Amino acid sequence: MTTGKPGDRPRIGFLFNHDELHQVAHTAPIISALQRQAPAASVEVITSSERQAEAVRSFLDPACSPPLFRSIRPGRGARLVEALLGNMVPLNRLSSLKRATSLFRQYDALVVPETTTTFLKKNGGLDRPALIFFPHGAGDRSIGFSPEIARFDHVLLPGAKTRDRMLAAGVIRPDHHSIVGYPKFEVFGDRPPVRLFANDRPTVLYNPHFDPLLSSWFRFGEQVLDHFAQQSAYNLIFAPHVMLFQRRVLASVEHRLLRFRQSIDPRYAALDHMHIDTGSPRSVDMTYTNAADIYLGDVSSQIYEFIRTPRPAIFLNSHAAEWRGNANYEHWTLGPVLDDIADLAPTLADVTPLPETYRAAQAQAFAYSFDMDHRQPPSHRAAAAITEFLMRPKPDQPGPTG
Incomplete structure (x- = not known):
């Protein structure tokens, strides 16, 4: 050497x-x-x-x-x-x-x-x-x-x-x-899913990023939590990027933007079909990407860990991104992209079972990424x-x- x-x-x-x-x-x-x-x-x-x-x-x-x-x-x-x-x-x-x-x-x-x-x-x-x-x-x-x-x-x-x-x-x-x-897959990829809920409903993982421009949390976050609080068909894991709740003010040097991050109403954590985790080790050790049936997010790289096993994914376009043909949003080709939370309920129904076109796209994207x-x-x-x-x-x- x-x-x-x-x-x-x-x-x-x-x-x-x-x-x-x-x-x-x-x-x-x-x-x-x-x-x-x-x-x-x-x-x-x-x-x-x-x-x-x-x-x-x-x-x-x-x-x-x-x-x-x-x-x-x-x-x-x-x-x-x-x-x-x-x-x-x-x-x-x-x-x-x-x-x-x-x-x-x-x-x-x-x-x-x-x-x-x-x-x-x-x-x-x-x-x-x-x-x-x-x-x-x-x-x-x-x-x-x-x-x-x-x-x-x-x-x-x-x-x-x-x-x-x-x-x-x-x-x-x-x-x-x-x-x-x-290397992260070597340690966490094959661990069996953790059972987080005392029911057999499908589980959605909502995983917003922290970037103040790109994150869906600032515009749609509370609406997403409200939606799942008021329904009985799905469980929800809310596990954002660990940095989202470590800072009161989120800054993006890349996008020259500052935003104040709102807090979470404690009533959501009291619901037995909602699991709230704003930054424990489980947020980064693939516990939630392994346990969830459906992914809901924006730009987090955790989507690529999630599709290790192809499953339904939905993406929230909260910043009017022109994403088609844009390599920075390539993962948005792996599931439906929503501009309005009103479309969430019907889209959840449409993505299960996973349409074959998305299954093939996810398998191809995973092989290209890893x-x-x-x-x-x-x-x-x-x-x-x-x-x-x-x-x-x-x-x-x-x-x-x-």
Whole structure:
């Protein structure tokens, strides 16, 4: 492996630097696989909160030696200012990165599931460590193909769809990415569904995103909850993106928009056919996508986890999107799209059983989004890709000689 000095033991850090836990499952399963495949390397974990550290530990193989954990908790000033700003600016993440710059220089590579880390390239001017990115999800939103991705040294991808769009956007090159599959499925995909209701009604999962422009919650959310509260044909799981209820003010840098998030009337949680979860670990471990019969949402990448088994899906167009032929809404071809909540009841009746056209579209979309190589788990493929990348000679280093 390429290291800082000849004879050095390679150091690879897995960085988890977010307020919530939804990114952990995308890279944490790789840690133990990398320890096995690269025993000469020092594989370490860097977190910005004890919650992150505890979540990472849950993915580690007890047969492997525990990796070293390091903390980069943000400074008190950044935490205070972010709180005063309603948590709408990621000052904690940026503070953690800035305070730990000297630590990061000691690593040959950092493996990360989000793009904030490119701050190190822009503002720290670091040429070490190499930054290796695995996106936390396989969705279609334009932010998933941001120019920031071009700053990474290597990109791990779940499947051909993400690769093709990133190549078309010019944010990856043919020689600096690897398709490795989806480690989250390795951990959660085959777990049996959890029984959440004491009845046999079909269960709908309402899973709005947090983006203040794209999310259906701001326009339709209360109407959706009211609809299900007043009927007796369906159960409802309300499990939005975990970030929706972590912030009172939702900000979108991409869309230059701020919105205040309304609260939920507690009467819904008291109903035995409605399950309300605004951010528990079940929101991110596929409990609800495995348990639901019908998906109701907008732009969350969880739709692609849901269609691992083809099932009815309905999408809410709350922002008058011109979505047809738009790659950012490709998942809206997997079920009916509603512009008006008045159409929800008849549409629920129409999508069950799942029409064959949607079944075929979902199967095709899933295969394009996720490379499911059953010969080896995604974590092993990702570990092999990381190892291969780090063994490449750097531009100023000679290659192997004959």
